[in-house]
Amino acid sequence: MNSASATVFRPPTRFPLLPPNSHNPNPPRIQYKPNHSNPRSISTRSLQISHRKHVTPPHPPEFSTLTVAEKLQILVKEFKSLPEPIDRVKRLIHYASLLPEFDESGRVESNRVTGCTAQVWLEVTMDVEGSMRFRVDSDSEITKGFCYCLIWLLDGAAAGEVLEIRVEHLEEMNVGILPIRASSRVNTWHNVLLSMQRRTKALIMEAYGDPSLPLLP
Amino acid sequence: MMTMEGVVLKLPSFTQLMNPNHFTNRTSLNLRFTFPKSSSSSTASLSVPAAAPVSLGHSTRHDFEILHQKVNNGSKLVYLDNAATSQKPSAVIDAVNNYYRSYNSNVHRGIHFLSARATDEYEMARRKVAAFINASESSEIVFTRNATEAINLVAYSWGMSNLQPKDEIVLTIAEHHSAIVPWQLLSEKTDAVLKFVSLTEDEVPDTKMLQELVSEKTKLVVVHHVSNMLASVLPINEIVQWAHDVGAKVLVDACQSVPHMVVDVQNLGVDFLVASSHKMCGPTGVGFLYGKSELLAAMPPFLGGGEMISDVFLDHSTYADPPSRFEAGTPAIGEAIGLGAAIDYLSEIGMQKIHDYEVDLANYLYESLRTVPGVRIYGPTPSATVHRAALCSFNVEGLHPTDIATFLDQQHGVAIRSGHHCAQPLHRYLGINASARASLYFYNTKEDVDDFVRGLIDTIDFFSSFK
Numbered sequence: 278m279n280s281a282s283a284t285v286f287r288p289p290t291r292f293p294l295l296p297p298n299s300h301n302p303n304p305p306r307i308q309y310k311p312n313h314s315n316p317r318s319i320s321t322r323s324l325q326i327s328h329r330k331h332v333t334p335p336h337p338p339e340f341s342t343l344t345v346a347e348k349l350q351i352l353v354k355e356f357k358s359l360p361e362p363i364d365r366v367k368r369l370i371h372y373a374s375l376l377p378e379f380d381e382s383g384r385v386e387s388n389r390v391t392g393c394t395a396q397v398w399l400e401v402t403m404d405v406e407g408s409m410r411f412r413v414d415s416d417s418e419i420t421k422g423f424c425y426c427l428i429w430l431l432d433g434a435a436a437g438e439v440l441e442i443r444v445e446h447l448e449e450m451n452v453g454i455l456p457i458r459a460s461s462r463v464n465t466w467h468n469v470l471l472s473m474q475r476r477t478k479a480l481i482m483e484a485y486g487d488p489s490l491p492l493l494p
Numbered sequence: 495m496m497t498m499e500g501v502v503l504k505l506p507s508f509t510q511l512m513n514p515n516h517f518t519n520r521t522s523l524n525l526r527f528t529f530p531k532s533s534s535s536s537t538a539s540l541s542v543p544a545a546a547p548v549s550l551g552h553s554t555r556h557d558f559e560i561l562h563q564k565v566n567n568g569s570k571l572v573y574l575d576n577a578a579t580s581q582k583p584s585a586v587i588d589a590v591n592n593y594y595r596s597y598n599s600n601v602h603r604g605i606h607f608l609s610a611r612a613t614d615e616y617e618m619a620r621r622k623v624a625a626f627i628n629a630s631e632s633s634e635i636v637f638t639r640n641a642t643e644a645i646n647l648v649a650y651s652w653g654m655s656n657l658q659p660k661d662e663i664v665l666t667i668a669e670h671h672s673a674i675v676p677w678q679l680l681s682e683k684t685d686a687v688l689k690f691v692s693l694t695e696d697e698v699p700d701t702k703m704l705q706e707l708v709s710e711k712t713k714l715v716v717v718h719h720v721s722n723m724l725a726s727v728l729p730i731n732e733i734v735q736w737a738h739d740v741g742a743k744v745l746v747d748a749c750q751s752v753p754h755m756v757v758d759v760q761n762l763g764v765d766f767l768v769a770s771s772h773k774m775c776g777p778t779g780v781g782f783l784y785g786k787s788e789l790l791a792a793m794p795p796f797l798g799g800g801e802m803i804s805d806v807f808l809d810h811s812t813y814a815d816p817p818s819r820f821e822a823g824t825p826a827i828g829e830a831i832g833l834g835a836a837i838d839y840l841s842e843i844g845m846q847k848i849h850d851y852e853v854d855l856a857n858y859l860y861e862s863l864r865t866v867p868g869v870r871i872y873g874p875t876p877s878a879t880v881h882r883a884a885l886c887s888f889n890v891e892g893l894h895p896t897d898i899a900t901f902l903d904q905q906h907g908v909a910i911r912s913g914h915h916c917a918q919p920l921h922r923y924l925g926i927n928a929s930a931r932a933s934l935y936f937y938n939t940k941e942d943v944d945d946f947v948r949g950l951i952d953t954i955d956f957f958s959s960f961k
Contacts, residue, residue, distance in 0.1 A: 363567055363904045370960055394913045394928055395896050416927070417894035418957060465896075 369422025379414030569907030619834030724873030
């Protein structure tokens with residue numbers, strides 16, 4: 278449904294691979310929207326994967342010039358649409374499989390997110406245009422799934438947008454009937470988000486020397 | 495759900511029923527359903543004695559309302575996290591309720607009717623604890639908030655006034671954080687040195703190493719009785735012997751033993767022993783320290799305030815005798831009374847009976863879990879001489895324990911724990927970051943174990959399908 282004048286946008290190199298055991302009658306479908314001007318837009322992908330326990334295919338998230346706030350809405354809506362906690366677990370595990378490769382060199386102590394029952398490594402960099410780039414990995418599939426959502430949300434975003442997100446905004450994603458409000462070791466992804474923000478701040482300080490300077494490149 | 499366990503079910507013949515010895519060996523007639531009560535006036539040969547052995551798990555289950563519920567996606571709850579905390583029978587809940595409804599009042603001070611009654615019941619609870627562990631007098635029992643506070647009490651009160659720089663405290667690497675951190679804090683203040691005993695190849699604390707580490711320099715040995723992760727049991731008698739030979743004291747963390755077996759402090763010879771109420775069918779908020787009279791008598795106060803004083807002046811105060819000396823402020827009165835009710839409940843069943851049942855269940859859990867491919871259980875292999883507690887910490891190859899626990903909970907209603915179980919040094923030693931743990935109590939049944947294992951297999955299948 279792209280208009281004739283749409284530019285075909287090549288997704289970044291993080292092309293998702295189908296899990297080898299999935300029986301997929303349909304090939305992966307990538308949906309594109311016309312890319313307006315922002316070369317740093319993040320692509321999202323929609324995949325139809327059927328698991329032997331039939332999982333509802335994920336709602337295709339649209340991308341392009343979505344702000345972090347808009348992406349947050351999409352994410353929250355998606356998880357809200359999964360009433361059964363077990364479906365959220367399945368969705369998260371599916372997302373875990375989409376997480377791009379994490380280079381071994383990144384598995385260093387300084388990249389470890391502390392205070393988690395699962396191990397998480399987080400790489401935070403700022404690219405030449407001043408956007409924040411994140412790479413993450415974990416030894417827990419469910420945690421990887423959460424991290425994928427965080428990456429989808431924040432990778433390539435402006436530092437200001439990263440710092441604006443509050444943990445409460447992401448409550449809907451909590452697996453379980455009762456959202457765990459208290460911060461605890463179990464809330465690994467809370468810790469990951471906080472770590473992303475802390476290190477973003479640190480990079481801002483390094484780059485601009487003053488955190489109050491405009492953070493939108 | 496009914497499982498037959500692969501036992502060939504043969505109804506006893508009439509002559510067998512008439513033999514009074516027939517039912518003594520529980521394993522030979524492991525019936526898991528109750529005989530229907532015969533209503534008609536049928537032949538006498540089919541009137542089965544009502545006392546067909548039903549497992550302890552089945553017979554006590556109805557006392558625990560909380561176990562009869564559905565969770566998450568409508569699965570029935572299978573509660574296997576007892577090492578973290580136990581469930582409470584109605585008798586205990588009623589006791590606490592009754593306290594608040596009928597005679598709630600502050601203890602020790604008041605003269606009026608309610609206060610006298612509350613004091614009576616509170617002190618009665620203390621006597622029950624003393625009797626339960628065979629302390630020589632009830633003043634050897636100090637009520638605390640929990641076992642952790644009890645250990646801190648010993649660290650600050652006994653430790654600060656008895657340890658000199660270079661004095662040694664011997665512990666094992668399998669200790670719970672509550673039995674490690676207070677001594678670390680203490681060693682910072684007193685310059686005492688902590689020495690740790692590691693594990694043997696059988697994944698039990700190396701008692702030979704412990705014996706060697708205990709020397710003239712040792713002032714205190716701190717050990718668990720039953721490990722909350724390895725399920726191993728330490729030979730406390732021997733350890734106490736080695737320690738006393740060099741003039742050292744012994745503190746035993748009995749949190750995982752007092753709820754599950756007979757613990758006799760006279761027999762064990764320990765100087766200090768701690769346990770928590772909430773792991774033994776009692777309420778949270780109360781635990782206790784057992785200390786030999788002469789030791790407690792010589793110890794300075796821990797927390798200061800009301801109750802623990804004798805006379806208070808502006809420039810100094812004098813202190814009460816133990817146990818009051820160590821019970822500052824208004825205690826958890828209702829909760830202590832609840833603990834007393836829990837002890838009554840457990841004693842009525844009999845700790846030996848509970849222990850025997852759990853040994854059987856422990857073996858069943860271990861053997862069942864072992865059959866699941868990819869599972870690695872920590873701690874010793876059970877044998878004729880090596881008994882495991884009814885818990886298994888384990889990992890599954892390629893799966894994070896948190897993922898296992900989450901799926902087991904969400905999909906199957908099975909409650910286990912994942913993480914480091916307050917034993918990070920032990921996990922580090924074993925080369926792992928975390929583990930999953932299923933821990934049982936006397937109200938669990940073999941069906942619970944079956945549900946767990948079935949759920950675990952399904953969990954593993956589920957995650958494998960994504961690979």
